[in-house]
Amino acid sequence: MDLYTKHQQLIRWFANTSLGRDYLSGRGIDIKNEKVWKLNRNSVTLIKGVHKDTVEAQLIASVDGNFYDRKLFTALVAIDSIAPFLNSFQDTKEILLWRLGLRTDSFLPSFIKQFHFAQSTFTPNASNVDGRVGRSAGNESWANKRGNAGDIAQTASGSGPQINASADVGNPWGELFRRPEPADTSALPDTATIQNTSKFRVYVNTKTTTLASQSLALVTTTGPASLTALANGDYDVAGWGSTRQATDLTLAGITTSAFNDFTLNSTGVGNISKTGVTRLGLRIAADADNAEPSWSSGVIAGLTVDPYNGTNPMQYVIDYTTSVAHTKSLTETITITEPSFRRAMTKSSIENITITETIIKAVTRRFSDLATISDRIIARMRKTSRFTRESTQASNWEREG
Numbered sequence: 001m002d003l004y005t006k007h008q009q010l011i012r013w014f015a016n017t018s019l020g021r022d023y024l025s026g027r028g029i030d031i032k033n034e035k036v037w038k039l040n041r042n043s044v045t046l047i048k049g050v051h052k053d054t055v056e057a058q059l060i061a062s063v064d065g066n067f068y069d070r071k072l073f074t075a076l077v078a079i080d081s082i083a084p085f086l087n088s089f090q091d092t093k094e095i096l097l098w099r100l101g102l103r104t105d106s107f108l109p110s111f112i113k114q115f116h117f118a119q120s121t122f123t124p125n126a127s128n129v130d131g132r133v134g135r136s137a138g139n140e141s142w143a144n145k146r147g148n149a150g151d152i153a154q155t156a157s158g159s160g161p162q163i164n165a166s167a168d169v170g171n172p173w174g175e176l177f178r179r180p181e182p183a184d185t186s187a188l189p190d191t192a193t194i195q196n197t198s199k200f201r202v203y204v205n206t207k208t209t210t211l212a213s214q215s216l217a218l219v220t221t222t223g224p225a226s227l228t229a230l231a232n233g234d235y236d237v238a239g240w241g242s243t244r245q246a247t248d249l250t251l252a253g254i255t256t257s258a259f260n261d262f263t264l265n266s267t268g269v270g271n272i273s274k275t276g277v278t279r280l281g282l283r284i285a286a287d288a289d290n291a292e293p294s295w296s297s298g299v300i301a302g303l304t305v306d307p308y309n310g311t312n313p314m315q316y317v318i319d320y321t322t323s324v325a326h327t328k329s330l331t332e333t334i335t336i337t338e339p340s341f342r343r344a345m346t347k348s349s350i351e352n353i354t355i356t357e358t359i360i361k362a363v364t365r366r367f368s369d370l371a372t373i374s375d376r377i378i379a380r381m382r383k384t385s386r387f388t389r390e391s392t393q394a395s396n397w398e399r400e401g
Helices: 008-015 018-025 070-085 089-099 110-116 142-147 266-270 368-384
Strands: 035-039 043-051 054-061 118-122 131-135 152-155 159-165 173-184 199-209 215-220 258-263 277-284 300-305 315-338 343-359 389-399
Touching (some): 008 018, 008 035, 008 089, 070 089, 131 159, 142 173, 159 277
Antiparallel strands (some): 035 043, 043 054, 118 315, 159 300, 173 277, 199 258, 199 300, 199 315, 315 343, 315 389
């Protein structure tokens, strides 16, 4: 069966989305706002209108027999090859958009992702506690509230980063809180290459946004000084970074009673430790940027979360690939005839060739190509040598890792 006919439901869905219309219009098919009824390799049928029992349709045919680029067809080929393993129509739609290049570079369909990356999840725990630290005593200026010493440290608190405005216009800020989120990520393999699909996940229970237009920022922090109990000193602004490890989440856009994801950028990926504790933390973006918000009496920007010992603690969800070394030992006995010495010499040489390759989770790789590589190396050695050599060789393969 023709792939366009076989997957017509998927194609019809795509052609009637804004992404699909833009994609097809860029390939010479102006479908404007009409409903696409059918899309084939060389034609598209549009519904122009419905009049009582009559449907007005327009058939547009391609003169050269195919006005779609290769991407659409190869996407259908890929989908057809894995169709028996797809669990839902949503999986199929994700793969189509991904194969057509209509998703961001960091996006991978959930079905594809399980074959490409290993994944580990890490959370704060009793050995790496989280909670909130802040300054609460008295109403103060923005500079003092942000820069003075902390006076609150609450281990395992469910309160998140927060800014509270006072009722005193002369000293407008009542409270400011930050939240360190350490987690031991040393279980990651030393050979792991962390991917930019990795995430830091925050389960938000409630939020308050009466102080409008605020965002949540994921940054680095040197604290807490003790990994088993927070202290007032962990609030010290000098110990908190402002460089974003992921794009900010607006408080208005955050979903309550659900996980909200920060997708790590290259800086965030680089700050995931494979040998110890990863130390990221949460701040209100205005605090991180030292940008005093517009004051209004009693307004608040903040949220509540689950601490390390709660039902839904913070999560570092790390996607990665690993590499394994494969070694082949080549033993070669070479007879060398050297005119200047006028005698035969025997030389034994052992050459170890190490080839490192990425091992993709759940995918079986063949290593027969390594034998071809080693044979080419031997051939090149013989070709470039000024000696006449008669050799025999034996090889023994070992796979390490």
